[in-house]
Amino acid sequence: xxxxxxxEELKNLRAEAQKVKEMRIQTGKIQxxxxxxxxxxxxxxxxxxxxxxxxxxEKQLADIIxxxxxxxxxxxxxxxxxxxxxxxxxxxxxxVNPDQAQKIMQEHVIDGDVVQELLIRE
Amino acid sequence: xxxxxLHILDIAxxxxxxxxxxxxxxxxxxxxxxxxxxxxxxxxxxMAEELTxxxxxxxxxxxxxxxxxxxxxxxxxxxxxxxxxxxxxSQLSRGTEILAKFQNSHINRMPLGNISDTFLSLLLxxxxxxxxxxxxxxDEIFIFDxxxxxxxxxxxxxxxxxxxxxxxxxxxxxxxxxxxxVKGEINANN
Numbered sequence: 001x002x003x004x005x006x007x008e009e010l011k012n013l014r015a016e017a018q019k020v021k022e023m024r025i026q027t028g029k030i031q032x033x034x035x036x037x038x039x040x041x042x043x044x045x046x047x048x049x050x051x052x053x054x055x056x057x058e059k060q061l062a063d064i065i066x067x068x069x070x071x072x073x074x075x076x077x078x079x080x081x082x083x084x085x086x087x088x089x090x091x092x093x094x095x096v097n098p099d100q101a102q103k104i105m106q107e108h109v110i111d112g113d114v115v116q117e118l119l120i121r122e
Numbered sequence: 123x124x125x126x127x128l129h130i131l132d133i134a135x136x137x138x139x140x141x142x143x144x145x146x147x148x149x150x151x152x153x154x155x156x157x158x159x160x161x162x163x164x165x166x167x168x169m170a171e172e173l174t175x176x177x178x179x180x181x182x183x184x185x186x187x188x189x190x191x192x193x194x195x196x197x198x199x200x201x202x203x204x205x206x207x208x209x210x211x212s213q214l215s216r217g218t219e220i221l222a223k224f225q226n227s228h229i230n231r232m233p234l235g236n237i238s239d240t241f242l243s244l245l246l247x248x249x250x251x252x253x254x255x256x257x258x259x260x261d262e263i264f265i266f267d268x269x270x271x272x273x274x275x276x277x278x279x280x281x282x283x284x285x286x287x288x289x290x291x292x293x294x295x296x297x298x299x300x301x302x303x304v305k306g307e308i309n310a311n312n
Contacts, residue, residue: 004288010274013284034247038193041132042123046236046243053246057283057290066281068247070139 029063030109035080037071044097045079051098052081055105064109077120083108094120125235126160126224129197133162133220134244136193138251140166140218145244146254149237151226153260153304158206158226158234163219169212177210197222204228238293241266245289246280257296262303264296 004010034040034049049068056064072080077094081101084090091114093104100118107113114122123129130147137145142164150159169177178198197220198208205225212218224231241255245268252272256265271292275285 003291004284005291007270007274010271010285010288013278014274014276036131036135036243038132038135038196041128041135046128046131046239049243049247050239053242053281053286053290056281057286060283062278062282062284064281065279066247067249068243070135 029065029086031065031067031084032105032109033067033069033072033082033084035070035072035074035078035082036068037078040071040078040080043078047098048079048081048096048101051101052105055102059105059110074120080120090121091119092121093118123196123200123232125233126158126200126231127235127237127240129193129200130160130162130237131240131243132193133197134240137162137164137166137218138248140164140168142166142217142251144252144254146256147241147244148256148258149234150256150258151260153226156226158224158231159221160224161219161221163217165217168214168216168218170214174210174212174218178208194220200224200232203230238290238297241293242290245293246286249280255293257300259300259304262300264300266293266296 004013032052034045034052036045036049049066052066056066072082072092074080074092074094079096081093081096081104082090083093083104091108093115096104096118100115104115104118107115123132130149134145134147144165146163148159148161151157177194179195194208194210201208201222201224205228206223208220208222210218210220237257244251245253252267252269254265254267256263258264271289278285
């Protein structure tokens with residue numbers, strides 16, 4: 001996959017993306033949410049989020065929706081990462097450092113196995 | 123917080139919580155005048171005069187999950203410990219602007235840190251906001267407005283790997299070019 005260097009090249013992706021759009025709506029997407037309250041940020045949430053972005057880029061994933069939000073409300077567990085599956089099943093992980101974020105992406109989001117040692121709510 | 127760029131991320135979270143649809147973040151360094159300016163301006167719901175006055179106090183927060191809001195007080199303290207200050211201008215239903223000034227060379231000034239990661243976190247993971255970033259050192263300036271990109275990439279979403287890759291390169295190169303142009307005058311991440 002060559003790097004996109006201009007807005008024009010980005011626009012060229014439109015046609016291709018339109019084709020897969022229908023399919024995507026049917027299959028649904030996995031959402032990954034990182035808590036970015038003050039304490040989350042101070043605990044390294046930006047680096048956790050960056051590690052997930054890097055993972056998506058390296059593995060060339062097109063269908064993961066990554067979001068950040070304010071405090072997710074799990075005191076003492078920051079950085080917190082929530083994974084929401086297309087069937088709305090939610091899993092929350094706590095104290096997620098960048099390496100662990102990539103582990104969650106690989107083992108849970110890709111392979112479908114919950115990462116038990118970081119789990120705070122299923 | 124270890125870096126000013128983390129404070130910027132934290133303050134921008136307030137803008138998102140305030141329902142802003144457009145947020146402008148400016149970082150400007152003037153080496154000759156020995157000044158560092160950071161501003162975060164949004165079109166969110168704004169605050170009444172009373173709350174604006176109180177918000178630099180660590181025991182005020184609009185959030186219900188915890189009673190203590192530390193973001194703005196910590197940022198203010200960081201500026202004031204560097205012969206600087208922090209001001210807040212806010213108008214109900216119009217928006218809020220937070221401006222912080224630092225003495226650039228002050229021994230207490232924490233490093234700016236990874237400003238491109240702060241911009242990218244906001245840009246890629248909060249798609250409903252129109253982000254405008256500017257990074258300036260002396261007369262060299264990089265301005266990024268995501269409106270054009272968002273229109274061009276439709277219907278890809280922002281965390282499609284190709285979009286991540288394009289925007290990461292754009293932001294990092296823009297900031298690096300500014301730093302390169304004034305090389306010798308500043309340390310890239312400081």
